[in-house]
Amino acid sequence: MLRYYSYFCRVMKKTMLMDVEKLRSDIYIQNCPIRCVLSRISDKWSTLVIFTLEQCPVMRFGELLHMIPDISQKMLTVTLRKLEEDGVVRRQVYAQVPPKVEYSLSERGQSLLPHLNALIQWAKGEFDGIMEDRRRYDEANGETVAKAHNYKKHEI
Numbered sequence: 001m002l003r004y005y006s007y008f009c010r011v012m013k014k015t016m017l018m019d020v021e022k023l024r025s026d027i028y029i030q031n032c033p034i035r036c037v038l039s040r041i042s043d044k045w046s047t048l049v050i051f052t053l054e055q056c057p058v059m060r061f062g063e064l065l066h067m068i069p070d071i072s073q074k075m076l077t078v079t080l081r082k083l084e085e086d087g088v089v090r091r092q093v094y095a096q097v098p099p100k101v102e103y104s105l106s107e108r109g110q111s112l113l114p115h116l117n118a119l120i121q122w123a124k125g126e127f128d129g130i131m132e133d134r135r136r137y138d139e140a141n142g143e144t145v146a147k148a149h150n151y152k153k154h155e156i
Contacts, residue, residue, distance in 0.1 A: 040086055045071055045079040047116065050088065050105065054113055058104045088112065 040046060045068070052067050053059060059067070065076055080103060083089035088109040094100040105113070137143070 037086075040082055041088065041112065043079075045075055046083055046088075049076070049079050049083060050109060050112065050116060051120070053089065053103060053105045053109070054117075058102050060100070060102055064103065083109070 041050070048068050048071070049064065052064060056063070056067070061076070061080075064080075065071065065073060068076065071079075080089060080091070084091050086108075087106055090104050090106045090109075092102045092104070094102075
């Protein structure tokens with residue numbers, strides 16, 4: 001019986017390695033539109049920038065920096081550039097001294113809001129249960145992941 005199990009494991013490992021190589025070489029998977037788009041809008045800061053611009057439709061850089069806790073000036077700059085590049089955020093520059101730049105959601109950004117808000121509502125509704133599951137998992141596995149990350153319930 002052990003011999004058959006060992007053979008089965010070798011065959012499965014070889015099959016899985018072949019499948020991974022096929023996936024890596026597949027041009028469609030490497031340029032997957034789902035992965036390409038979701039990676040840009042689902043990172044930590046992009047979601048918060050989009051949510052903040054929903055609350056205050058036109059904001060200057062300093063206002064965004066002040067409204068989003070813990071974001072650095074550099075990360076806000078990078079995030080706004082990525083969102084502008086993808087057409088989610090509109091950047092309006094006014095020719096005056098000192099320069100005035102305002103950010104707002106584009107039509108594409110506005111079209112994202114119902115989906116983002118649905119995800120936010122889901123997260124708010126499931127938060128307590130998820131934290132409880134993490135606590136139980138930690139207790140069962142002798143880990144302190146939730147404590148290490150210092151999860152707190154924030155009002156959104």
